Amino acid sequence: MARPTQITRENLAPLIQARGPVSATELAALLRVNRTTIARTLPDFGDDLVTLGATRSTRYLLRRSIRNIGTRWRIYRMDDAGRAEEWAELEALHDRQWRITWAGDPPEWAGNFMLENGLWGGFPFFLGDARPQGFLGRAIANRISRTLQLPEDPRYWSDDETLVYLQAAGEDSPGNLVVGDDCLRRAMGRAVDLSEGNSVSEADRESFYPEQAVEIAQSLPGSSAGGEQPKFLTSLRLESGEFQAVMVKFSAPMDQPTGQRWADLLLCEFHAHQVLAGMEMSNPGARLLDAGGRRFLEIPRFDRIGAGGRRGVVSLEALATSVLGNLSRDWIEAVSELHRRCLIDEDSLATVRRLHAFGELIGNTDMHFGNLAFFLDDTLPLRVTPSYDMLPMLWAPGNQGELIERRFSPAPPLPAMADSWREAAGWAEEFWSRVIADPRLSPEFRQIALGAGTAVGQRRRHVG
Numbered sequence: 001m002a003r004p005t006q007i008t009r010e011n012l013a014p015l016i017q018a019r020g021p022v023s024a025t026e027l028a029a030l031l032r033v034n035r036t037t038i039a040r041t042l043p044d045f046g047d048d049l050v051t052l053g054a055t056r057s058t059r060y061l062l063r064r065s066i067r068n069i070g071t072r073w074r075i076y077r078m079d080d081a082g083r084a085e086e087w088a089e090l091e092a093l094h095d096r097q098w099r100i101t102w103a104g105d106p107p108e109w110a111g112n113f114m115l116e117n118g119l120w121g122g123f124p125f126f127l128g129d130a131r132p133q134g135f136l137g138r139a140i141a142n143r144i145s146r147t148l149q150l151p152e153d154p155r156y157w158s159d160d161e162t163l164v165y166l167q168a169a170g171e172d173s174p175g176n177l178v179v180g181d182d183c184l185r186r187a188m189g190r191a192v193d194l195s196e197g198n199s200v201s202e203a204d205r206e207s208f209y210p211e212q213a214v215e216i217a218q219s220l221p222g223s224s225a226g227g228e229q230p231k232f233l234t235s236l237r238l239e240s241g242e243f244q245a246v247m248v249k250f251s252a253p254m255d256q257p258t259g260q261r262w263a264d265l266l267l268c269e270f271h272a273h274q275v276l277a278g279m280e281m282s283n284p285g286a287r288l289l290d291a292g293g294r295r296f297l298e299i300p301r302f303d304r305i306g307a308g309g310r311r312g313v314v315s316l317e318a319l320a321t322s323v324l325g326n327l328s329r330d331w332i333e334a335v336s337e338l339h340r341r342c343l344i345d346e347d348s349l350a351t352v353r354r355l356h357a358f359g360e361l362i363g364n365t366d367m368h369f370g371n372l373a374f375f376l377d378d379t380l381p382l383r384v385t386p387s388y389d390m391l392p393m394l395w396a397p398g399n400q401g402e403l404i405e406r407r408f409s410p411a412p413p414l415p416a417m418a419d420s421w422r423e424a425a426g427w428a429e430e431f432w433s434r435v436i437a438d439p440r441l442s443p444e445f446r447q448i449a450l451g452a453g454t455a456v457g458q459r460r461r462h463v464g
Contacts, residue, residue: 007037009044013062017094021052021059021117047071050093052117059117064094066160073167075127076178082191082308084184087177090124096159100124107378109343113322122322123159126376129318130173131162133370135231139220144169172233175303175376176310191308199237208234210292213250229262233301244285245304249297254290258401263295264445269391270297271434272362275427276387281351283386290440302386312376313385317369319343331356331372332417338382344374345381353420354427355387361410361421361428361456363392395448408452410459418463425460432456 015030016022024038031038042049042060048071050061063071077087091099098120102110114120122128132140132154141154148168150161157165166173167180171187178184190198200208212232220230231249238244249266252259267288276282289296303313320334323341331352339349352372359367371389374382398404413421432453436446 007031007033007041009041012038012041013045016060016062017064020061020094020097021119022061023057023059025056027060050091050099052119061093061097061099064092066092066163069164069167073163073180074184076184077312078176078178078187078308078310080305080309080311082188082306082310084178084188090127090163090179092160092163093119097121098123098159105378108380109382112341112343123162125318125322126175126177126312126314127166127179128159128162129314130166130170130175130177131157132165132173135220135229136233139216139232140169142220174313176312188308194235194237194243194307199235199243201237202239205236205289205296205298206291209248209250209289209296210294212248213292213294213296217252235307236298243307245301247299247301249299251295253293254295255293257403258397259294260442261395261397261403261445263290264442265391265393265396266295266297267438267440268362268431268435268449269389271431271438272358272387272390273299274434275431276355276358276390279354279427281355281387282390288440295440299388302388313373314376314382315370316372316374319374319382320369331367331369334369335372343380343382344384348374348381348384350420351384353417354424355390357413357417357421357424358427358431359390361425361459362390362431363394363408363452364390366393366396392452395445408448408455410456412459412463422460422463425456425463428456429453429460 011031012027015027019026024035024042027038028035045062048063050063052059052061065071072089072091074086075088075090076084078084086103088103089101091101093099099118100110100114100120101118113125131137137154141150141152144150144165145152148164150165151157154165163179167183169183170179171183171190178187212234213230216230216232229249231247233245233247236244236246249269251262251266254260254263270286270288273282273286277284277286283300283302285300287298289298303311305311316331316334319338320329323343324334324337329337335344335349335352338344339346355372356367366389373385373388375385376382394406394408432449435441435449436453441449
């Protein structure tokens with residue numbers, strides 16, 4: 001490299017962007033000048049320059065602007081009463097790096113995920129996990145993608161695009177974190193909106209839910225046939241005067257074979273909630289409602305409390321991606337590794353083992369890493385959340401809506417899982433008994449449930 005006649009911001013910027021964090025000594029060696037020359041030029045970067053460390057160990061990075069929304073953003077956390085506090089500040093840096101500066105003491109888990117000086121090699125997992133996902137994610141992206149100039153499928157959003165969404169429209173993202181001042185104002189205003197009538201009374205559910213289902217089916221057709229369960233979020237105004245945030249899943253019209261099958265599966269999910277709630281592993285209060293020719297399953301959200309309260313959550317997928325870097329494992333392997341690293345405790349590990357065994361014994365073939373989560377507090381260990389999306393997906397319609405006959409043969413447990421399996425097998429037998437006895441179940445699925453219940457009983461007696 002030819003020695004520049006004068007060291008300017010333009011000389012230094014490409015080097016800092018590509019090599020940061022980099023020291024003045026390293027920059028001086030690259031440009032074949034003395035360190036003092038570099039030190040004189042660095043102030044020209046103004047607020048774009050990030051300085052890490054002190055004296056001879058000082059390193060430099062450059063902030064980068066994302067579209068027109070700036071280079072740094074406050075992250076707020078909302079508590080169970082809806083009060084907000086500044087939790088951290090996020091900065092976008094060159095070379096796909098990010099920096100988190102904590103407003104107070106860093107969470108106990110922070111050192112397991114971030115590099116030195118608050119740097120992250122990728123987008124912080126607790127924000128990336130708020131990217132819209134699944135059916136709800138597609139519904140959100142369908143609504144805002146053109147306005148925010150984002151891809152219509154959030155699975156293809158970059159980290160920058162996720163941040164654009166979070167600060168512009170993420171006021172009701174899962175968990176309790178809100179990015180940016182404007183987004184916080186909207187989030188806090190939601191509680192006011194509820195008290196002013198932006199909620200659904202329990203008495204109006206029978207008319208409101210079918211209306212929502214028709215509107216969603218028209219805007220996102222074919223979702224159930226593609227394996228995604230249609231759903232929406234709303235807030236109920238209870239007879240007590242309190243508010244409850246719920247997720248509502250719904251079937252296609254039950255006079256269609258695919259709609260009837262999804263209605264049966266929603267009934268199964270309802271009974272799974274009931275059984276697991278009795279074991280304190282699922283949120284109580286799930287309700288079924290048949291209205292407008294469809295079936296609706298209403299599930300209280302465990303990340304929302306009353307009109308404005310929130311709780312932090314993080315999926316196993318986000319944790320495993322950040323800590324393990326390999327999503328080919330199943331729940332047990334991944335959670336066992338989190339336990340080994342002291343991120344979760346023995347109780348949560350035992351709970352996940354029982355949930356996994358229960359899922360296998362009811363035909364849940366969809367226990368992916370997004371279907372298990374933990375409460376995200378500042379302290380360790382993280383605790384597993386109530387169970388969700390626990391239903392016999394083995395019998396879900398195929399991608400084109402076809403009903404396929406499938407064989408159910410639950411595998412016996414490995415020795416390390418035997419105790420958890422035996423306990424879960426008792427719950428599974430109770431589950432199948434409840435499903436079989438429910439008069440809302442179709443005759444076709446009752447035959448499937450009878451066979452599945454018999455198979456679980458036989459396997460349970462064999463294992464002993």
